[in-house]
Amino acid sequence: MQPRPIALKILDVVSIILLAVSAYLALVFAPTELVMGDVQRVFYFHIGTAWVGLLGFVLAAIAGIAYLATKNMMWDRFEVAAVEVSTVFFFITIALGSIWARPIWGTWWTWDPRLTTAAITELIYVAYFMLRQGIEEPEKRARFGAVYTLLGGLSAPITFMSIRLAQSRTIHPVVIGVQNAEAKGDFGMTPDMRVAFFFALFAFTVVFIDFMWHRLRLANMQEKAEQLKLKASM
Amino acid sequence: MFLQTTPDTSGYMIAGYVLSFLVIGIYVASIYIRNRNLKQDLETLQSLQAEKPKKK
Numbered sequence: 001m002q003p004r005p006i007a008l009k010i011l012d013v014v015s016i017i018l019l020a021v022s023a024y025l026a027l028v029f030a031p032t033e034l035v036m037g038d039v040q041r042v043f044y045f046h047i048g049t050a051w052v053g054l055l056g057f058v059l060a061a062i063a064g065i066a067y068l069a070t071k072n073m074m075w076d077r078f079e080v081a082a083v084e085v086s087t088v089f090f091f092i093t094i095a096l097g098s099i100w101a102r103p104i105w106g107t108w109w110t111w112d113p114r115l116t117t118a119a120i121t122e123l124i125y126v127a128y129f130m131l132r133q134g135i136e137e138p139e140k141r142a143r144f145g146a147v148y149t150l151l152g153g154l155s156a157p158i159t160f161m162s163i164r165l166a167q168s169r170t171i172h173p174v175v176i177g178v179q180n181a182e183a184k185g186d187f188g189m190t191p192d193m194r195v196a197f198f199f200a201l202f203a204f205t206v207v208f209i210d211f212m213w214h215r216l217r218l219a220n221m222q223e224k225a226e227q228l229k230l231k232a233s234m
Numbered sequence: 235m236f237l238q239t240t241p242d243t244s245g246y247m248i249a250g251y252v253l254s255f256l257v258i259g260i261y262v263a264s265i266y267i268r269n270r271n272l273k274q275d276l277e278t279l280q281s282l283q284a285e286k287p288k289k290k
Contacts, residue, residue, distance in 0.1 A: 019258075023251065027247075027251070032240060034238070034240050035238070035240070036241070036243060037240045037241045037242060037243035037244070038242075038243050038244040038246075038247040039243035039244075039246040039247050039250070040243075041247050041250075041251075042246070042247055042250035042251070045250070045251065045254050046250075049254070088257065088258075088261045091257065092253070092254050092257050092258070095250075095253055095254075095257075096250050096253070096254065099246050099249055099250045099253070100246065100250070102246060103241065103243045103246055207258075211261070211265075214265050214269075215265065217269075218265060218268055218269055218272065221269070221272045221273070221276065222272060224276060225272055225275050225276055225279060228276065228279035228280065228283060229279060231283065232279060232282055232283065232286075
């Protein structure tokens with residue numbers, strides 16, 4: 001049992017400060033959007049959590065490839081950590097989107113291409129944990145996880161591209177890239193909004209790294225406990 | 235005639251941020267609890283391991 005490294009303790013404090021500053025920038029510093037009102041402010045955390053959510057799913061797919069190539073269990077632990085942290089963040093993304101949609105679209109949920117692909121992505125990774133638990137043999141479980149996250153990882157770019165490829169069928173606004181004429185709730189970012197936006201991206205990236213570190217330590221402890229249990233049973 | 239008042243949607247904004255911090259808080263608590271339980275398990279297993287040679 002190794003004590004928490006000083007670097008991780010510092011990262012914990014930095015993460016809390018960055019999250020607090022990001023909330024301040026979103027709630028106080030950024031101007032109120034005139035058409036949508038204060039609900040537009042959820043956009044900063046919506047995008048921040050979506051970024052790290054999709055990033056983690058892609059990292060899990062890369063870890064899956066690395067496991068298949070090396071058979072090193074470290075990659076399996078990394079993959080599980082990335083999927084778990086990202087599933088939590090992506091849940092916040094979907095929930096915030098739904099809260100924003102209620103006053104802007106007049107509904108909590110609609111089967112828009114972006115919302116549908118996001119919901120499928122989240123469900124793919126919820127199923128990942130359920131299916132993993134059903135496999136007892138560690139190597140078999142790791143091999144299954146690697147192939148699953150490799151295929152599941154495709155849902156991340158599909159979700160990102162869905163509003164760009166299906167512009168005529170989506171009402172979801174496009175923040176980066178060519179704006180969609182059909183979008184409902186679109187807005188132009190002012191310089192102060194950009195500050196809050198990019199800071200949120202940065203803050204959530206740091207929080208993601210912090211959570212990943214903690215989750216990896218947990219996975220390493222689990223591995224150690226399993227080895228000790230095996231020894232004890234011999 | 236063309237003036238439009240900004241709607242009061244602050245309730246949704248508050249709900250969104252409360253939910254975000256709540257989910258993050260629950261996840262942090264889950265990591266802490268799992269970490270504590272695993273530490274206890276490891277201590278028990280290590281003490282069992284240390285007792286084994288003594289019995290022989």
